[in-house]
Structures are given as C-alpha cells and as structure tokens.
Amino acid sequence: MNATAQPAALPTRTRVAIVGAGPTGLALALTLATEGVDFVLLDRLAEGANTSRAAVVHARTLEVLDELGAAAPLVEEGLKVEEFAVRDGARKLLTVPFGALPTAYPYTLMLEQYKTEALLLARLRELGGDVHRPYEVESLAQDADGVTLTLTGGQTLRADYAVGADGMHSSVREAAGIGFSGSAYEESFVLADVEMDWAPGPNEVSLTFGTAGLTVVAPLPGGHYRIVATCAEAPAEPELRFLQRLLDERLPDQARAHRVTWSSRFRIHHRVADSYRVGRLLLAGDAAHVHSPAGGQGMNTGIQDGVALGRAIAAARVEEYESRRRPIAAEVVAFTDRMTKIATTRNPILRAARNTMLPCVGRIPAVRNKLARRLAELDYR
Numbered sequence: 196m197n198a199t200a201q202p203a204a205l206p207t208r209t210r211v212a213i214v215g216a217g218p219t220g221l222a223l224a225l226t227l228a229t230e231g232v233d234f235v236l237l238d239r240l241a242e243g244a245n246t247s248r249a250a251v252v253h254a255r256t257l258e259v260l261d262e263l264g265a266a267a268p269l270v271e272e273g274l275k276v277e278e279f280a281v282r283d284g285a286r287k288l289l290t291v292p293f294g295a296l297p298t299a300y301p302y303t304l305m306l307e308q309y310k311t312e313a314l315l316l317a318r319l320r321e322l323g324g325d326v327h328r329p330y331e332v333e334s335l336a337q338d339a340d341g342v343t344l345t346l347t348g349g350q351t352l353r354a355d356y357a358v359g360a361d362g363m364h365s366s367v368r369e370a371a372g373i374g375f376s377g378s379a380y381e382e383s384f385v386l387a388d389v390e391m392d393w394a395p396g397p398n399e400v401s402l403t404f405g406t407a408g409l410t411v412v413a414p415l416p417g418g419h420y421r422i423v424a425t426c427a428e429a430p431a432e433p434e435l436r437f438l439q440r441l442l443d444e445r446l447p448d449q450a451r452a453h454r455v456t457w458s459s460r461f462r463i464h465h466r467v468a469d470s471y472r473v474g475r476l477l478l479a480g481d482a483a484h485v486h487s488p489a490g491g492q493g494m495n496t497g498i499q500d501g502v503a504l505g506r507a508i509a510a511a512r513v514e515e516y517e518s519r520r521r522p523i524a525a526e527v528v529a530f531t532d533r534m535t536k537i538a539t540t541r542n543p544i545l546r547a548a549r550n551t552m553l554p555c556v557g558r559i560p561a562v563r564n565k566l567a568r569r570l571a572e573l574d575y576r
Contacts, residue, residue, distance in 0.1 A: 202325035209235040212354035215361035216326040219480030219497035221315040225263045226505025228322040239331040249308040250421045251491030255572035257300040259502045265318040273306035274416045278399040283550050289557035291566045335370040337475045358477045365482035371473040377466030382425040385433050387458035394449040405445045409538040429460040465532050467524050471517035484524035489534040492527050523575050
C-alpha cells in the first residue's frame with residue numbers, strides 16, 4: 196500500500212480493535228501486521244496531528260522498532276545526541292554519556308513526534324495496514340466471546356480484543372472501569388520549539404535546576420531547539436517574549452530565542468492504571484501511565500507497550516502482558532517523579548546537598564553508566 200492510498204472500508208469484524216493511532220497504537224498495529232494478526236486501527240482525528248509533544252526516541256525503543264523494520268527511517272530523519280547534562284544555571288553538575296551503551300543505538304535520537312508517527316505509518320502501509328479515520332468510539336461492551344465497539348454514526352465493530360491506546364482520557368479505560376491512581380503536578384508545563392542561539396550547543400540534552408522550576412533544552416533536527424519548563428501558570432500558547440523572559444531568568448546569558456515555530460501549555464499527572472486488562476479490554480501507552488516529561492520516557496514506554504502487547508496477542512499469551520509491562524510503568528513513573536522533585540526543590544538545604552552530591556557521584560563511571568542505561572530504557576529489555 197503506498198503512502199497516499201486510502202484504507203479499505205471499515206470492516207465489521209476483526210481480531211484486535213486498536214483505539215488511538217498515536218505512537219503506541221501504531222507500534223501495536225505494526226507488530227500485529229508483522230505477526231500476521233488481523234486488526235483495525237481507529238483514530239478520532241481526520242488526519243494525524245502535526246504537533247510534537249514528544250521529541251526523544253531512546254535506544255531501547257529503536258531496538259524494538261528495528262525488529263519491525265521501522266528504526267532505520269527514524270535514525271535517518273533524526274538528530275543523534277550522545278550526552279545528557281544536568282545543570283544548575285550555567286554550572287554543569289553531571290554529564291551522562293550514551294556513547295558506550297551496549298546497543299546498536301548508543302545515543303538519544305531527537306525527532307518530533309509527528310515525524311515519528313508519519314514514519315511509523317509509512318512502514319505500516321508498506322505492510323498493508325492503515326488508519327481508519329475519523330472514528331470516535333462512543334461505547335464498548337464486552338462479553339465472553341469478544342467486544343462490540345459502537346462508533347460515531349452508529350457503526351459497530353466486533354473484535355476479540357479492544358486496546359485503549361487513546362491517551363490519558365481513555366474511553367477504553369473508562370469502559371473497563373479501571374482506576375487511574377496518582378495525582379497531578381501543581382505546576383503547568385511550557386512546551387515550545389524555537390530557533391535560538393544556545394551556548395551549550397546542539398550536542399547535548401540539558402536539564403537545568405532552578406528555584407523557578409525545571410527547564411529542559413534539547414536540540415532538534417534543522418537547528419531548532421525544544422524547550423520544556425515547569426511554570427506556575429503559563430499562557431495557553433507561550434510566545435517569544437514570554438519564553439525569552441523565562442530563559443533569561445533560568446538560563447542567564449545562555450539562550451537567545453529568535454522565533455517560535457510551535458508552543459503549548461499542558462499539565463502533567465503521574466498516574467498508573469490499576470490494571471492493564473479487564474477481560475478483553477486492554478490498555479497501553481498514556482491510557483495506562485502518564486508522568487513527568489523529565490527524561491523523555493513517555494512515548495518510548497508507550498511504543499514498547501505496543502510491541503509487547505502485539506507479541507503477547509500473537510502468541511496467545513495476553514495474560515502475561517500486564518505482569519511484564521505494568522511494573523516497568525510504575526518504575527518509570529517513580530523515576531521521572533524523583534527527577535522532577537529533585538530538579539524543582541526550593542529547599543535551600545536540599546538544593547545545596549544536591550548540587551554538592553551530583554558532581555561527586557558523576558565522577559563514578561558505574562553511576563554514569565547506570566543513569567545512561569536507565570534513561571535509554573535498556574534496563575527494561
């Protein structure tokens with residue numbers, strides 16, 4: 196199927212109905228297509244989103260996508276970054292190098308989410324699959340033999356399994372009656388892609404501590420940079436003047452923004468679904484876990500969920516999916532929450548201890564390697 200082909204008419208029966216065609220749903224569909232398992236991939240949007248909330252593709256994600264023939268196009272389009280730096284203002288406290296990681300992908304790949312989705316969709320079409328749009332799920336009802344999905348307009352789809360890859364406000368999770376335990380961070384998060392002069396340059400992802408909040412600056416392909424920052428109350432669409440004030444306050448004399456190509460404000464929760472499965476309803480990605488953007492773990496964990504679930508379904512071992520993936524999500528949520536709290540503490544004693552300790556532990560190769568493996572998600576093989 197070529198990139199411009201339209202999907203066939205929506206069938207009335209399939210083995211797996213996937214609700215949501217973001218990175219998680221696409222990864223699940225790719226896995227099922229590779230395994231020869233029939234599926235229908237649904238999305239409520241008329242076309243794929245062209246925004247770029249996630250921008251980091253870690254080594255473990257590239258490993259699993261390579262097994263699906265989908266990693267090479269991402270690597271070709273993305274920007275390889277081999278260092279993660281932790282700073283307090285202009286002072287570098289800790290450097291985490293990725294170059295020695297035991298993987299074929301010893302780096303962090305920077306690539307906007309919408310490009311990642313487009314490349315995964317292109318690979319899915321090569322395998323004969325596609326996304327059915329726009330279809331919104333109005334209700335789901337399961338019985339002993341399967342699930343009936345009722346879609347906008349009254350159409351129905353019968354499936355052996357329905358998978359919620361439909362984000363934090365998942366209709367599948369709601370239909371399954373699964374709790375979503377956790378809470379929200381008090382701060383809002385600013386997200387922006389900008390053209391700017393950045394003193395550390397394009398060879399590192401920087402996480403900067405500060406009493407005003409956490410600030411991440413990461414290079415993107417084409418000379419742009421991604422800014423992620425906590426903020427007590429950010430505007431809905433942060434503009435250049437606001438962003439420059441934020442940069443001057445937190446990263447003085449290091450950054451000069453010239454143009455904003457895209458920006459947004461959002462709030463982040465740290466939550467894990469109480470269960471990943473109720474009968475024939477299953478969850479993956481943000482429908483199952485959400486957390487701080489610190490470390491760029493979210494999309495990566497979701498893609499790996501999709502691949503693991505696809506293989507479990509193909510092997511008729513669905514019962515093993517939750518026991519394998521939910522502990523990983525709980526660990527990721529705890530890890531990113533610790534990173535966020537350490538980065539944003541306003542306690543002067545804790546800040547001083549943090550800034551004294553990190554350069555010391557950063558001199559220990561085993562500690563640097565452990566952090567690199569954790570960020571790259573290689574510990575979740």
